[in-house]
Amino acid sequence: MKIAVFMGGTSTEREVSLKTGSAVLKSLMRQGYDAYGVDLTSKNLVKSFIENEYDIAFLSLHGGCGEDGRVQGLLDLLGKKYTGSKAAPSAIAMDKIITKKIAGGIGIRIPKTYINKEDIDKFPIVIKPSKEGSSTGLYICKNMEDAEVALEKLSDRSVIIEEYIKGVELTAGVLNGEALGVLKVIPHDGTYDYESKYTEGKTDYEYPAKVSEKVYKNAMRNAKLIHDELKLSGASRSDFILSDDKIYFLEVNTCPGMTETSLLPKLASLKNYTFDDVVKGLLSQSDTK
Known part of the structure; x- marks a missing residue:
């Protein structure tokens, strides 16, 4: 059984993913498995799953395009086994x-969630990307001015606005x-x-x-x-x-x-x-x- 540990990726959590993948690979090799690592980048993101030889994909990916169901969907199409959740649950x-x-x-x-800044009725609040992890882009806002600055900085991403507890x-x-x-x-x-x-x-x-x-x-x-x-x-x-x-x-x-x-x-x-x-x-x- 050959295991490919896929790590890296293109999300904001790339560096963490590389550390996870390295630790997982060392563990697999320590336990005697036939395993090797694959560093995913924007240039090989799809072809690495298609061109490499492996029986199981050990997914050590964090964040978008790795943890959001897209990679899992590709592996399903390829008929490959992989670790972690299936495509739909991952996306949700x-x-x-x-x-x-x-x-x-x-x-x-759950904390109270606001649809947009006009709905905010109490501060402080938390604004963060709705589809990323590792607390990247997290802002604790004490007033509307802070909120507007946070929303501007996150304008290229979908965000969630919720009460700060x-x-x-x-x-x-x-x-x-x-x-x-x-x-x-x-x-x-x-x-x-x-x-x-x-x-x-x-x-x-x-x-x-x-x-x-x-x-x-x-x-x-x-x-x-x-x-x-x-x-x-x-x-x-x-x-x-x-x-x-x-x-x-x-x-x-x-x-x-x-x-x-x-x-x-x-x-x-x-x-x-x-x-x-x-x-x-x-x-x-x-x-x-």
């Missing part, structure tokens, strides 16, 4: 606006249908932005999260509800804000990072799974498609 989960509507529809608490960020993981646990994110500067996520020493992580049993169970339950409702496969990681003992769903990641600072491996360790166990688990899930 990538859109924060649609995902939050689904979450709200099944009883999960001051609280603690929690994340809960699911692997092959099993809820893993809950982790508390404690950024040193108060905001869990791109730099805090991917710079060693910028953020502390508490796992299992020291929260009430009720909150812990609700976060686990909601993460699995989202995973199941969207018909996700492999791994997913749902992010929440805890405020006044209530948790608010923010988004779900269908291809969570697997770098040295990533959260999914930390969550998996709560079930005594090693990094290699997670990689092997994702690989075994690809055979069920």
Whole structure:
């Protein structure tokens, strides 16, 4: 069985994807698999999937054109097995606006969302791209002037505008249908932005999260509800804000990072799974498609 680890890509999360792919490739080789890496760029984005020889595509891609269903759809057309969620669930989960509507529809608490700036009735608010991850392009706006600046900077992208809820960020993981646990994110500067996520020493992580049993169970339950409702496969990681003992769903990641600072491996360790166990688990899930 030959495994191609596809990484890189053309999204704003390219560098993170390369780190994920490198770590996954090292794990596969350490476990004795016949694996190699493929660095996707704008020049080889399609032909790499067609011209390379492999039995399974291990997708280590983050963000658009990698996590949004397009690559998955291409692999379906090629009749290739791959890790992670199928095309339609990937596309739905990538859109924060649609995902939050689904979450709200099944009883999960979500922040108030505004259609446009004219609807904003209270500050502060959060403005961010609706189809990107890793907290790229995230703006916390204290007034309309801030909001207009943020919208101008994000004018080339679809955005989501929602109320800012001051609280603690929690994340809960699911692997092959099993809820893993809950982790508390404690950024040193108060905001869990791109730099805090991917710079060693910028953020502390508490796992299992020291929260009430009720909150812990609700976060686990909601993460699995989202995973199941969207018909996700492999791994997913749902992010929440805890405020006044209530948790608010923010988004779900269908291809969570697997770098040295990533959260999914930390969550998996709560079930005594090693990094290699997670990689092997994702690989075994690809055979069920």
